[in-house]
Amino acid sequence: xxxxxxxxxxxxxxxxxxxxxxxxxxxxxxxxxxxxxxxxxxxxxxxxxxxxxxxxxxxxxxxxxxxxxxxxxxxxxxxxxxxxxxxxxxxxxxxxxxxxxxxxxxxxxxxxxxxxxxxxxxxxxxxxxxxxxxxxxxxxxxxxxxxxxxxxxxxxxxxxxxxxxxxxxxxxxxxxxxxxxxxxxxxxxxxxxxxxxxxxxxxxxxxxxxxxxxxxxxxxxxxxxxxxxxxxxxxxxxxxxxxxxxxxxxxxxxxxxxxxxxxxxxxxxxxxxxxxxxxxxxxxxxxxxxxxxxxxxxxxxxxxxxxxxxxxxxxxxxxxxxxxxxxxxxxxxxxxxxxxxxxxxxxxxxxxxxxxxxxxxxxxxxxxxxxxxxxxxxxxxxxxxxxxxxxxxxxx
Amino acid sequence: xxxxxxxxxxxxxxxxxxxxxxxxxxxxxxxxxxxxxxxxxxxxxxxxxxxxxxxxxxxxxxxxxxxxxxxxxxxxxxxxxxxxxxxxxxxxxxxxxxxxxxxxxxxxxxxxxxxxxxxxxxxxxxxxxxxxxxxxxxxxxxxxxxxxxxxxxxxxxxxxxxxxxxxxxxxxxxxxxxxxxxxxxxxxxxxxxxxxxxxxxxxxxxxxxxxxxxxxxxxxxxxxxxxxxxxxxxxxxxxxxxxxxxxxxxxxxxxxxxxxxxxxxxxxxxxxxxxxxxxxxxxxxxxxxxxxxxxxxxxxxxxxxxxxxxxxxxxxxxxxxxxxxxxxxxxxxxxxxxxxxxxxxxxxxxxxxxxxxxxxxxxxxxxxxxxxxxxxxxxxxxxxxxxxxxxxxxxx
Numbered sequence: 169x170x171x172x173x174x175x176x177x178x179x180x181x182x183x184x185x186x187x188x189x190x191x192x193x194x195x196x197x198x199x200x201x202x203x204x205x206x207x208x209x210x211x212x213x214x215x216x217x218x219x220x221x222x223x224x225x226x227x228x229x230x231x232x233x234x235x236x237x238x239x240x241x242x243x244x245x246x247x248x249x250x251x252x253x254x255x256x257x258x259x260x261x262x263x264x265x266x267x268x269x270x271x272x273x274x275x276x277x278x279x280x281x282x283x284x285x286x287x288x289x290x291x292x293x294x295x296x297x298x299x300x301x302x303x304x305x306x307x308x309x310x311x312x313x314x315x316x317x318x319x320x321x322x323x324x325x326x327x328x329x330x331x332x333x334x335x336x337x338x339x340x341x342x343x344x345x346x347x348x349x350x351x352x353x354x355x356x357x358x359x360x361x362x363x364x365x366x367x368x369x370x371x372x373x374x375x376x377x378x379x380x381x382x383x384x385x386x387x388x389x390x391x392x393x394x395x396x397x398x399x400x401x402x403x404x405x406x407x408x409x410x411x412x413x414x415x416x417x418x419x420x421x422x423x424x425x426x427x428x429x430x431x432x433x434x435x436x437x438x439x440x441x442x443x444x445x446x447x448x449x450x451x452x453x454x455x456x457x458x459x460x461x462x463x464x465x466x467x468x469x470x471x472x473x474x475x476x477x478x479x480x481x482x483x484x485x486x487x488x489x490x491x492x493x494x495x496x497x498x499x500x501x502x503x504x505x506x507x508x509x510x511x512x513x514x515x516x517x518x519x520x521x522x523x524x525x526x527x528x529x530x531x532x533x534x535x536x537x538x539x540x541x542x543x544x545x546x547x548x549x550x551x552x553x554x555x556x557x558x559x560x561x562x563x564x
Numbered sequence: 565x566x567x568x569x570x571x572x573x574x575x576x577x578x579x580x581x582x583x584x585x586x587x588x589x590x591x592x593x594x595x596x597x598x599x600x601x602x603x604x605x606x607x608x609x610x611x612x613x614x615x616x617x618x619x620x621x622x623x624x625x626x627x628x629x630x631x632x633x634x635x636x637x638x639x640x641x642x643x644x645x646x647x648x649x650x651x652x653x654x655x656x657x658x659x660x661x662x663x664x665x666x667x668x669x670x671x672x673x674x675x676x677x678x679x680x681x682x683x684x685x686x687x688x689x690x691x692x693x694x695x696x697x698x699x700x701x702x703x704x705x706x707x708x709x710x711x712x713x714x715x716x717x718x719x720x721x722x723x724x725x726x727x728x729x730x731x732x733x734x735x736x737x738x739x740x741x742x743x744x745x746x747x748x749x750x751x752x753x754x755x756x757x758x759x760x761x762x763x764x765x766x767x768x769x770x771x772x773x774x775x776x777x778x779x780x781x782x783x784x785x786x787x788x789x790x791x792x793x794x795x796x797x798x799x800x801x802x803x804x805x806x807x808x809x810x811x812x813x814x815x816x817x818x819x820x821x822x823x824x825x826x827x828x829x830x831x832x833x834x835x836x837x838x839x840x841x842x843x844x845x846x847x848x849x850x851x852x853x854x855x856x857x858x859x860x861x862x863x864x865x866x867x868x869x870x871x872x873x874x875x876x877x878x879x880x881x882x883x884x885x886x887x888x889x890x891x892x893x894x895x896x897x898x899x900x901x902x903x904x905x906x907x908x909x910x911x912x913x914x915x916x917x918x919x920x921x922x923x924x925x926x927x928x929x930x931x932x933x934x935x936x937x938x939x940x941x942x943x944x945x946x947x948x949x950x951x952x953x954x955x956x957x958x959x960x
Contacts, residue, residue, distance in 0.1 A: 216883025216891050246879050248892065248908045281876020282909040391880050466862065466947075474956030480677020483642050484787050487612025495612050496644060512644050513678040551862075552956075553949045560870030 171307045174324040176335045177360045178202040178400040181305035183312035186293035188241030188279075188286060194312035196290070198297035199236040199356055200266060205398035207233035207274070208369035210376050212393035218245030219255040220275040221392055227259070227271050231365035233398055234268040236356055237297070238276040238313050239290070240341070242283040245391040254285045261294045276354050276394050278315055278341060310339040313354050316558055317341050317434050323426035327361075327419045329412040334361040334403035338423040342431030353380060355395045355427055357420065362401040367413060372397045375420035379428040383547045384463050395424075432547045433530075437554030440529045442472055447543035448536040454491040455544035458535065461489035463548035473550035477522035479508045482535065497538040503531050567703045570720040572731045573756045574598040574796040577701035579708035582689035584637030584675070584682060592686070593705035594693035595632040595752055596662060601794035603629035603670070604765035606772050608789035614641030615651040616671040617788055623655070623667050627761035629794055630664040632752055633693070634672040634709050635686070636737070638679040641787040650681040657690045672750050672790050674711055674737060706735040709750050712954055713737050713830050719822035723757070723815045725808040730757040730799035734819040738827030749776060751791045751823055753816065758797040763809060768793045771816035775824040779943045780859050791820075828943045829926075833950030836925045838868055843939035844932040850887040851940035854931065857885035859944035869946035873918035875904045878931065893934040899927050 180200045189195040209228045211221050227233070237258055244251045259273040277285070310320035321340045326333060340355035357372065376395055397420075408416065432441045444463040449455035462468055465485040471478040479500050486493060500508035502522035507514055525531050576596045585591040605624045607617050623629070633654055640647045655669040673681070706716035717736045722729060736751035753768065772791055793816075804812070828837045840859040845851035858864055861881040867874040875896050882889060896904035898918035903910055921927050 214880060214883035215886070215889060216879050243876070246876060246891065246904075246907055246909070248906075281874075281879060282904075391876075391883060470952055470956045473952065476956070478677075480639070480642060480787075483612050483677060484610060487610035487787060490611070493611060495642065508642075508678075510644075511642055513642070551952060553952050556866055556869065556947060556949050556952055560866045560872070 171322055172304050174306055174322055174337050175303050176337045176358045176400070177402045179337070179358045180301040180303050181309040182297045182300035182302060183305065183308035184293050184296045184300065186239070186289045188239055188289055194308060195240045196293045196297060197238045197309035197312035198262065198301065199309060199358065199398070200301050201234055201398055201400050203400055203402070204232050204234055204272065205400045206363055206365050206368050207231060208365060208372045208397045209274070210373060210395040212390060214391050214393070216246065216391045218243050218277060218392040219247055219251035220244055220277045221394060222252065223255040223259065224274045224276065224394060224396070227274055230271055232272060233274050234272040235262055235266060236274045236276060236396055236398070237262045238354060239285070240313050240315050241279040242277060242285055243279045243281045243392050244277040244285050245281045247282065247284050250284055254287055257287060258285070258290055261291060265294055265298045274396055276392070276396070278313060278354055278392050281391060306337060306339060310341070313339070313341040315341065316436055319434060321427050321430040321434070323423045325419045325423050327415055329361055329403065329405040329408055329416065332403050332405040334359060334405065336419050336423050338427050340427040340431060342434060353390065353393045353431065355380065355424065357395070357397040357423060359397070360400045360403040361416065362403055362405050363399045363408060367408060368397055368399055371413065371417045371420055374417050375424045378421055379424040382545060383428045383432050384460065429547060432549050435549035436558045437552040437556070438549030439473060439552055441547060441549050442530070443532045443545055443547055444535070445532055445543065445545040446535045446537065448538045448540060449542040449544070450492055450540035452542045452544065455542045458486055458489050458491050458537070459544050459546040461485050462533070462535065463546040466551060469548065469551040472526065473552050475523050475526040477502055477507050477519045477526060479513060482533070483508070486535065493537055493539065499536040499538065501534040502526060567718055568700050570702055570718055570733050571699050572733045572754045572796070573798045575733070575754045576697035576699050577705040578693045578696035578698060579701065579704035580689050580692045580696065582635070582685045584635055584685060590704060590708035591635055591637045592689045592693060593634045593708035594658065594697065595705060595754065595794070596697050597630055597794055597796050599796055599798070600628050600630055600668065601796045602759055602761050602764050603627060604761060604768045604793045605670070606769060606791040608786060610787050610789070612642065612787045614639050614673060614788045615643055615647035616640055616673045617790060618648065619651040619655065620670045620672065620790060620792070623670055626667055628668060629670050630668040631658055631662060632670045632672060632792055632794070633658045634750060635681070636675050636709050636711050638673060638675040638681055639677045639788050640673040640681050641677045643678065643680050646680055650683055653683060654681070654686055657687060661690055661694045670792055672788070672792070674709060674750055674788050677787060702733060702735060706737070709737040711737065712832055715830060717823050717826040717830070719819045721815045721819050723811055725757055725799065725801040725804055725812065728799050728801040730755060730801065732815050732819050734823050736823035736827060738830060749786065749789045749827065751776065751820065753791070753793040753819060755793070756796045756799040757812065758799055758801050759795045759804060763804060764793055764795055767809065767813045767816055770813050771820045774817055775820040778941065779824045779828050780856065825943060828945050831945035832954045833948040833952070834945030835869060835948055837943060837945050838926070839928045839941055839943055840931070841928055841939065841941040842931045842933065844934045844936060845938040845940070846888055846936035848938045848940065851938045854882055854885050854887050854933070855940050855942040857881050858929070858931065859942040862947060865944065865947040868922065869948050871919050871922040873898055873903050873915045873922060875909060878929070879904070882931065889933055889935065895932040895934065897930040898922060
């Protein structure tokens with residue numbers, strides 16, 4: 169599907185190169201709604217929250233928004249009172265230009281921590297962003313929020329509520345500091361469904377928990393993670409039935425899931441994406457804890473990079489995860505190749521087959537604890553030489 | 565001090581190349597005591613424990629030992645009932661050869677998980693190990709337990725208890741899977757002090773908690789970590805006074821601390837060792853949690869590699885650690901250069917000075933939370949391209 173056809177009634181977007189990024193690329197984006205949209209957000213759990221996160225948390229309390237202004241280049245985090253007043257001024261500049269209240273403007277930043285926003289550049293950029301608004305501007309907006317991302321991330325679905333069609337458009341940026349809960353991750357979800365704030369908020373949380381909170385790149389959680397949803401209500405549907413709500417949740421999950429997978433695929437230096445699935449767990453928490461511990465293990469991730477079915481490292485990660493387990497019940501598979509059976513290796517032949525699968529850019533690592541009926545999954549990527557290069561040299 | 569003078573009365577050691585390591589290097593070591601020594605141990609907290617760990621935990625319950633037999637090449641972990649019977653047979657072979665009970669022999673293995681011990685090679689090696697015992701054999705024994713270590717690790721101190729001199733000799737291996745609690749880490753501490761089992765055990769735990777449990781290389785905890793202490797009691801001292809016990813604890817801490825630092829210095833691919841010290845914490849737990857989170861952050865460790873005083877990543881790690889903190893109170897130093905004051909960067913000048921210090925192979929990263937009187941510290945290393953190479957290619 170051509171990204172130009174990713175259109176949601178009443179929404180427009182634009183992007184400019186404001187000069188905040190060293191490379192001169194697009195670095196500011198504006199998302200705009202012709203009407204006051206119902207709005208919901210999910211924010212980083214990091215106790216060190218960037219100024220724009222604190223501001224957006226405050227603004228979204230009213231449950232409404234007209235616009236999202238976002239920049240890359242600087243995270244406006246750890247910038248003290250100046251950072252907070254810069255974020256407020258940014259919202260005010262946009263509000264004035266579009267004829268709204270500052271409270272109706274949400275603000276997001278991503279980039280280097282500790283670097284203040286250059287407000288002269290922001291001031292110069294805002295009018296251009298408003299002038300440039302277009303219902304085909306989403307791809308450029310997705311580009312403008314990229315940091316070490318290598319491609320813009322967009323996803324699109326259509327649904328029906330009470331017979332009326334509606335659209336859901338999502339965009340995201342990721343790349344580093346990706347780890348539950350969330351990441352240096354921004355994502356904006358736009359829809360025209362008519363929905364009350366509580367339902368939008370709950371549906372968004374439900375989808376985020378199953379997608380963005382199930383991915384990991386490096387185990388670090390950022391100061392700026394933000395997922396925002398805006399619903400213009402122009403689809404004309406009536407009150408949502410339980411079935412409508414369920415469908416919406418699934419559609420949101422598809423959109424955020426597609427974006428989440430793109431983020432893992434585009435993880436800094438990643439050469440592959442691996443789904444770590446833990447089944448047979450005695451309870452839900454254990455399944456997730458086990459999957460996360462394996463998915464975050466540096467030794468597992470370097471083995472993935474080396475196409476090495478080094479199941480000893482997987483067993484060691486399971487063992488230190490703290491979950492209840494019996495070593496002699498554990499089975500481990502690479503896709504459908506069983507490399508561990510009852511806690512023991514199945515031999516060099518199976519490992520050789522598994523190593524072949526591991527050369528692919530995507531596969532599943534399945535762990536069956538054979539202790540119960542619960543399962544969960546986390547998407548991860550490998551850690552490569554390139555990851556080290558990117559992160560040793562990011563600011564220089 | 566010449567390592568040949570690292571001698572402890574009644575203790576001998578030897579090493580052979582049994583053929584368990586692919587490169588043909590020394591891969592089996594024997595530590596032997598002429599008398600039945602008081603023995604104590606600290607073992608991995610990983611729920612997946614290697615067969616030799618389970619066996620040594622069982623054997624050490626009696627509080628006595630005559631010998632430690634150790635091998636590199638294979639961890640004898642995840643090897644099922646065969647692994648357990650191989651570990652038992654190894655103990656029996658040594659016991660028979662030295663004329664002791666199998667219960668008096670402790671067994672340690674390190675290397676690849678899932679690979680069984682080649683018992684034919686072990687059988688052939690044991691008599692040679694016994695024949696080769698020498699009071700100058702400790703360096704070779706330290707070599708024989710190396711895996712990806714690049715140098716053998718020995719430390720030595722002397723003390724006095726009730727006027728009688730005693731000696732403490734320690735050896736260790738480390739390199740990867742190094743993270744509290746402990747690591748793919750083996751360490752053997754030998755002393756001639758006369759001591760009861762309870763005091764030896766408590767003193768060892770006290771020292772290990774302050775040294776081996778305060779280091780991290782990659783955040784993974786191994787299936788085989790073991791620290792063993794043996795005391796021959798030949799120093800001739802009387803019952804230990806409280807002052808004697810205190811001095812012994814400090815000496816054990818010095819020996820294990822020196823070994824722990826060697827392990828970090830020799831971390832896989834590490835180019836430098838960094839002491840992460842958190843002070844001004846509201847309580848002891850918070851100080852340690854904060855230090856560990858920063859010391860384990862992949863983004864911090866790659867910044868250390870790049871000599872980049874990227875304090876934003878340090879703030880982000882503190883924020884996700886979950887401790888109580890106030891961003892605007894945090895100060896951060898590289899040695900004595902303050903790069904963050906009251907949560908804000910102190911500017912490019914100070915950062916440039918810090919970057920110069922970061923080129924050294926050892927320095928301190930000090931975080932002052934300014935929230936209380938507690939402090940703690942963790943030693944870490946950087947994550948380099950070489951780390952990725954070593955771990956992507958370890959088994960191949």
